[in-house]
Amino acid sequence: xxxxxxxxxxxxxxxxxxxxxxxxxxxxxxxxxxxxxxxxxxxxxxxxxxxxxxxxxxxxxxxxxxxxxxxxxxxxxxxxxxxxxxxxxxxxxxxxxxxxxxxxxxxxxxxxxxxxxxxxxxxxxxxxxxxxxxxxxxxxxxxxxxxxxx
Amino acid sequence: xxxxxxxxxxxxxxxxxxxxxxxxxxxxxxxxxxxxxxxxxxxxxxxxxxxxxxxxxxxxxxxxxxxxxxxxxxxxxxxxxxxxxxxxxxxxxxxxxxxxxxxxxxxxxxxxxxxxxxxxxxxxxxxxxxxxxxxxxxxxxxxxxxxxxx
DNA sequence: ACTCTTCCTACCAACTAAGTAGGATTACTG
DNA sequence: CAGTAATCCTACTTAGTTGGTAGGAAGAGT
Numbered sequence: 563x564x565x566x567x568x569x570x571x572x573x574x575x576x577x578x579x580x581x582x583x584x585x586x587x588x589x590x591x592x593x594x595x596x597x598x599x600x601x602x603x604x605x606x607x608x609x610x611x612x613x614x615x616x617x618x619x620x621x622x623x624x625x626x627x628x629x630x631x632x633x634x635x636x637x638x639x640x641x642x643x644x645x646x647x648x649x650x651x652x653x654x655x656x657x658x659x660x661x662x663x664x665x666x667x668x669x670x671x672x673x674x675x676x677x678x679x680x681x682x683x684x685x686x687x688x689x690x691x692x693x694x695x696x697x698x699x700x701x702x703x704x705x706x707x708x709x710x711x712x
Numbered sequence: 713x714x715x716x717x718x719x720x721x722x723x724x725x726x727x728x729x730x731x732x733x734x735x736x737x738x739x740x741x742x743x744x745x746x747x748x749x750x751x752x753x754x755x756x757x758x759x760x761x762x763x764x765x766x767x768x769x770x771x772x773x774x775x776x777x778x779x780x781x782x783x784x785x786x787x788x789x790x791x792x793x794x795x796x797x798x799x800x801x802x803x804x805x806x807x808x809x810x811x812x813x814x815x816x817x818x819x820x821x822x823x824x825x826x827x828x829x830x831x832x833x834x835x836x837x838x839x840x841x842x843x844x845x846x847x848x849x850x851x852x853x854x855x856x857x858x859x860x861x862x
Numbered sequence: 863a864c865t866c867t868t869c870c871t872a873c874c875a876a877c878t879a880a881g882t883a884g885g886a887t888t889a890c891t892g
Numbered sequence: 893c894a895g896t897a898a899t900c901c902t903a904c905t906t907a908g909t910t911g912g913t914a915g916g917a918a919g920a921g922t
Binding site for chain 3: 716717718760762763766780781782783784785
Binding site for chain 2: 563564565566567570573574577578580581606607648659660661662663672674675676677678679681682683685686687689690692693694697701702703705
């Protein structure tokens with residue numbers, strides 16, 4: 563499994579938004595309705611702002627984020643952090659989880675002695691989905707505050 | 713999980729070699745000691761020969777294949793197909809199974825609210841390994857002859 | 863009006879994957 | 893001892909993706 567910078571940033575941004583909303587005003591930019599500015603997210607996790615903006619746009623189009631423009635604008639989660647899984651975020655920015663030579667695992671088009679391979683990739687896809695779909699953002703935030711403190 | 717063409721070809725080549733060895737002379741190039749020529753493998757699975765040669769070289773260096781030069785040369789498995797797993801082949805040509813932004817999942821270097829992410833990637837890596845390490849080449853060949861005939 | 867922020871498009875550099883070409887090396891054959 | 897057939901190995905080319913940047917246009921508040 564290859565996790566691209568895009569997927570990595572997306573998850574970190576979502577976690578930062580969730581932390582700012584649930585944990586109250588922890589030093590981010592959200593003061594009023596829990597909106598967090600893109601610049602604050604980029605700063606908090608050390609991500610390039612311009613690049614992050616494109617990712618936030620994808621997350622909004624996928625329905626995971628709600629945005630507001632203007633002076634007191636920013637981003638917020640559309641659902642509680644406990645109802646957003648890691649898989650949701652990954653699929654929002656990266657398409658399907660498993661791909662063979664750029665194509666989804668379903669239509670790999672094997673023949674002859676290699677026919678059995680397709681079942682392997684489907685099994686892998688299921689195994690990955692089991693992990694990333696059962697893990698929610700809220701769970702990761704709890705785990706973080708329990709193990710290490712920023 | 714992204715399966716590169718290199719990994720895909722490696723698995724198909726290994727399966728073809730295994731089929732030629734165990735199943736006897738099935739129309740490939742191996743006639744004497746069960747050696748299969750690279751050209752026969754390329755033909756059987758529709759892979760570019762020059763590209764395949766580099767992959768076969770990796771598989772040989774990883775100790776999965778045994779090669780022989782000369783007029784009656786070719787490739788053969790060093791172990792029975794039942795003792796070679798899909799994971800063995802993948803690791804021989806592709807390095808580690810899971811990587812975050814090019815680095816192994818172990819040293820991703822998260823901090824702050826993103827600390828919990830590393831556990832997710834490690835869990836994914838374990839889940840993938842469970843699938844690909846439990847599946848052997850022999851198992852795939854049996855599965856193939858049972859479901860579809862080439 | 864003015865400022866702030868999200869939104870959106872286009873562009874650039876670096877890297878990797880995929881495939882090609884050509885020759886050196888080894889082994890068998892007559 | 894040639895000659896041939898195959899693996900072996902290195903270098904190169906090409907195309908696509910990734911990561912990142914720049915510069916505005918559009919909306920929201922004061």
